[in-house]
Every structure is written in structure tokens, then in C-alpha cells.
Amino acid sequence: MRLWNLAPLIPEAHRFTRVFNGRRELIDHILVSHRLVHASPQVDTGGAELPSIGSDPGARRDQPASDHAPLVAKFDLA
Numbered sequence: 001m002r003l004w005n006l007a008p009l010i011p012e013a014h015r016f017t018r019v020f021n022g023r024r025e026l027i028d029h030i031l032v033s034h035r036l037v038h039a040s041p042q043v044d045t046g047g048a049e050l051p052s053i054g055s056d057p058g059a060r061r062d063q064p065a066s067d068h069a070p071l072v073a074k075f076d077l078a
Helices: none
Strands: 018-020 023-025 042-044 072-074
Antiparallel strands (some): 018 023, 042 072
């Protein structure tokens, strides 16, 4: 079965889910079936202000918030 990535539908200004060393990256994706691609999806990351992370995975160990933006898709199933 083939799946389609909804990343191209994210508004370009919000097309990132993490900031690594000051560089925006899209590392989270939503994959859907052919039927859902045609259900007029709206996809966004919300444009959250994210902290920039570095190479040390332990640097954010006790931080209260995630270093990833939420990736949300809405579908018109009517």
C-alpha cells in the first residue's frame, strides 16, 4: 500500500518541527492513504517558538517543554 506525505501542504513559513543548531528542520511527518489525500487536508505546525537544540542529547533533560512543534492535520470527511 502506498502512503503520501502531507509535508508539502504545510505553509512554508511553518514547515519545520525542530530547530537544530539554529537551523529549521522538518523531521516529523504525517503519512496518509490516497483517500485521505483527497479529503482536503489542512496541515500546520502552528508556528511555535522552539528552542534551538544542539548535539548534546542530555542538554534539555529537565526542560518542561518539548523541542518539537506539534504537527496537526485536519480532514474534511463529509
